[in-house]
Amino acid sequence: MNERDAERLAGGLLNDGWRLAKNPAEADLILVNACSVREKAVNHALGRLRQLFSLTRKRPHLLFGLTGCLAQHLGTEARGMVPRLNLLTGPGAIKRLPVLIKTLHGPDDFAVDLDPAVDLTPDFDPESDYRSAHPAIGPHAAFVTIMEGCDNRCAYCVVPYLRGPEVSRTPEVILAEVEYLTQKGFSEIILLGQNVNSYRSSVYRFPRLLREVSLIPGVRRVRFTTSHPKDLSRELLEVMATGSTICEQLHLPLQSGSDRVLRAMGRGYTAEHYRKLVTQARGLVPGLTLTTDLITGFPGETEEDFRLTLDLVKQIGFDSAFMFKYSPRPGTRAAELPDDVPPETKQQRLVKIIGAVTESAFRRNRELVGEALELVVEGTDRRGEPYGRTRGGKRVKLPGELLRPGRVCVAEITGAGPRSLTGRLVEA
Ligand code: SF4
Secondary structure (H helix, E strand, C coil), X not given: CHHHHHHHHHHHHHHCCCCCCCCHHHCCEEEEECCCCCHHHHXXXXXXXXXHHHHHHCCCCCEEEEXXXXXXXXXXHHHHCCCCCCEEECHHHHXXXXXXXXXXXXXXXXXXXXXXXXXXXXXXXXXXXXXXXXCCCCCCEEEEECEECCCCCCCCCCXXXXXXXXXXXXXXXXXXXXXXXXXXXXXXXXXXXXXXXXXXXXXXXXXXXXXXXXXXXXXXXXXXXXXXXXXXXXXXXXXXXXXXXXXXXXXXXXXXXXXXXXXXHCCCCCHHHHHHHHHHHHHHCCCXXXXXXXXXXXXXXXXXXXXXXXXXXXXXXXXXXXXXXXXXXXXXXXXXXXCCCCHHHHHHHHHHHHXXXXXXXXXXXXXXXXXXXXXXXXXXXXXXXXXXXXXXXXXXXXXXXXXXCCCEEEEEEEEEXXXXXXXXXXXX
8 A cells, every 4th residue: 555655745746747766866846655554664664764864965955745544644753853854744645745845945844744635537648657676466457445544443553543534535536547547558457445345335345346447358366465365255356256357366464363362352253264255266266366364473472372373374374464573663552562472572573474474375385386376576576587477466586587577477486485486488
C-alpha cells in the first residue's frame, strides 16, 4: 500500500512539472514516504531523513518532506525528531501535495496536511505515469487500490488509526483504471486493500470485482492482497479457481496458531478455522502458493502458545512468510498490555519460526523441479541475468537466457532453493 502511495505521490508531482532526480544529491525536494506499522521501519525512516539532511551543506535550498502513515502517526511532533521538515502529509493528502508544495518559498517554511479524508477519484494521468518505475513488480505490472483504511481493530495494529475507516472505491472507477492500464500495456494487475475481502460497493463484493477485472481484455494476470482469514469466502476461492487470469496465489495472515493469542489479538478466527480454510483453498485452487504473516512474542505468549504456532506452521507448510518480533505500537490496545516476553525469547521464537517456514518453502519449491511453468520476466539481477515470476508468485532465475522484462515464456524448473527457483527456457 505504501509503495502504491509513493507511486501516486510521484505521479502527482511529475504531472505538476517536477522531474525525478537521479540521486538525492541532485534533488530540490526529498520526500520520505514511510510506514509506521513496525518500530524498526519508523527508526529506519527517521534515520534516513537525518542522514539526507547533510545534503543541505551543498544545497541549502533543499526541501524535506515526511509523508505517509508515519507522518500521520507522529503528527507535528515529527518536527522535533529531524533537523528540518518543510512538509508533513498523511496518506489522505496524496492528491493535495502538489498544491501544498507551492506554499513553500524557502527552507524555513513548513506546511502540514494530516486531514485523513482520502480522494477516491481515478488515479490515472496520461501525461505522466510513474507506475512502471517500480522494479519489484516488473514493467508489465501495476498496483490498483480498491479500498483504503480498515474497520478491524487487531490489538497490535496501528493502521486503522492512521488510514481511517474502510472506504471502497466504486467498481466503475476501478474497472476504468484497469482498462486504462491495459491500454498502456500493463498486463498484470495487483489489487490492493488492507482487507480486500471486505470490499463493498452498493452492488459489488470482492469476488465479483475480481472476476470482472480478470475478464478485461489485455489482463493476463491478476493478483490481490491482503485477505483477512475471518472474511475469506468460498465464493472468492471459486472465482479464483475458475478465472483463467487469476493467479494461484493467496496471502493469508495467520499471526499466531494459539486461539488464546488470536483472541487477545482480536483476529476473529481460530487456528482450526484457519486450517480448514487452507484445506478448502488448496482443494479448490490446485497449485496454490500460500504465504502468511507471523508475529512472535505478542504480550502474554507462553511457550505453549508458541508451540501451537510452530506446530500449525509446520502442518500447513507455507511457501513463504513475513515474520516479525512483536513491538508495541503507541495508541494500539496491545500497547496497554505488558510487553512481557523478553527480547531474547522473542528472538529465539522468531529464529525457530523462520526455520520452519524456510524448510517448508524449500520442500514446496523442490516439488516444482521438472515442471514447465509460465513466467513473466520482471528484470535482470546484478549479473545481468533475467528472472521471472510464476503465476503462483515464485521468482525463477533464468541463467544464460536473453529475455527482456515483460516477456512471457515457459521455463522448465531445473533447481530449487528456499527463496527462489532456477529454470531454463523451453518456449519463448
Ligand atoms: S486487518 Fe488487522 S492487521 Fe490488517 S490492517 Fe486491519 S487492523 Fe491492521
